Amino acid sequence: MCSSDLITFVAQGRHLRVTVKMPRFEQTYMSKQQFQRPTPVNLYLELLKSSLTDTLFNREPNADGSQDRFILDFAKHYIQGLAITMLPRCRLDNLEECVESVIQNKVPGDLIETGVWRGGATIFMRGVLKAYEVKDRTVWVADSFEGLPKPDEKECPLEVKAHAGPVMSKLFNHLAVGIEDVKKNFAAYGMADKQVRFLKGWFKDTLPSAPIKQLAVMRLDGDYYESTRDALQNLYHRLSPGGYVIIDDYGEKTWTYCRKAVDEFRKAQKIPGRLTRVDSKCYYWQKQK
Numbered sequence: 521m522c523s524s525d526l527i528t529f530v531a532q533g534r535h536l537r538v539t540v541k542m543p544r545f546e547q548t549y550m551s552k553q554q555f556q557r558p559t560p561v562n563l564y565l566e567l568l569k570s571s572l573t574d575t576l577f578n579r580e581p582n583a584d585g586s587q588d589r590f591i592l593d594f595a596k597h598y599i600q601g602l603a604i605t606m607l608p609r610c611r612l613d614n615l616e617e618c619v620e621s622v623i624q625n626k627v628p629g630d631l632i633e634t635g636v637w638r639g640g641a642t643i644f645m646r647g648v649l650k651a652y653e654v655k656d657r658t659v660w661v662a663d664s665f666e667g668l669p670k671p672d673e674k675e676c677p678l679e680v681k682a683h684a685g686p687v688m689s690k691l692f693n694h695l696a697v698g699i700e701d702v703k704k705n706f707a708a709y710g711m712a713d714k715q716v717r718f719l720k721g722w723f724k725d726t727l728p729s730a731p732i733k734q735l736a737v738m739r740l741d742g743d744y745y746e747s748t749r750d751a752l753q754n755l756y757h758r759l760s761p762g763g764y765v766i767i768d769d770y771g772e773k774t775w776t777y778c779r780k781a782v783d784e785f786r787k788a789q790k791i792p793g794r795l796t797r798v799d800s801k802c803y804y805w806q807k808q809k
């Protein structure tokens with residue numbers, strides 16, 4: 521989930537005035553897709569991205585235009601619309617490149633997303649494995665399938681405020697999507713198979729004992745401090761050197777402490793180097809070999 525500035529808007533018809541922090545994507549990620557030859561694999565993956573983001577006939581909400589317009593477009597396109605992922609295309613390009621990198625460089629391990637909403641990014645991970653005929657890696661789909669956890673009142677006041685606000689609680693329904701709906705989405709894309717495994721429950725309960733031996737890509741999109749911390753603490757030691765950690769909300773400052781969780785973890789683990797920017801919110805790093 522990606523949000524930025526504090527904005528007030530009036531929802532038409534309902535005269536609802538709410539304060540909301542909403543996404544502003546700066547799509548500056550220079551994807552290698554832009555320079556690729558139109559091979560069957562590339563053509564398939566581009567079409568898959570268009571379908572999952574529902575951008576075949578519709579445009580992504582324009583983050584650089586009017587913010588009021590963008591908020592309404594975001595709710596329409598993602599929450600009320602048909603998109604299976606709320607990631608902008610540039611983040612799927614980044615995910616594709618990380619998965620391709622570990623395949624090409626033979627970095628061992630599975631792929632996981634912690635925080636999947638309708639499942640789109642994990643369906644895309646499975647699609648990349650399928651496109652490259654990779655049969656020895658699993659995609660792990662980790663979510664409560666009942667939305668975001670209630671943040672800690674003392675530690676995370678900004679998250680508490682956002683969590684209780686009308687946009688997160690009413691308009692977004694705390695991003696809750698049931699596991700059966702997510703499984704239906706996998707099936708609709710022909711991706712529901714033995715290379716996909718679900719981890720249902722809160723990360724703090726499911727991740728410590730998850731039967732994952734080794735990871736090559738971990739994509740963290742649980743939004744909140746606790747969700748990010750729990751994923752890092754329980755998964756990072758299983759990430760192979762040369763593997764990738766993608767943090768969807770590292771650039772968010774106004775409604776989540778995701779960045780704090782990452783910075784604390786990296787400091788404690790003495791992880792060298794900087795994170796690489798995908799867009800203004802999403803960042804990643806590669807584990808050193």
Ligand SMILES: C[S@@+](CC[C@H](N)C(=O)[O-])C[C@H]1O[C@@H](n2cnc3c(N)ncnc32)[C@H](O)[C@@H]1O
Binds near residue numbers: 635
């Ligand atoms: C922003 S959405 C994920 C968007 C998704 N990556 C996509 O491709 O559209 C955040 C998800 O994280 C899940 N989540 C957040 N914190 C969690 C936790 N601590 N345990 C389990 N699920 C969590 C929510 O249920 C929600 O589905």
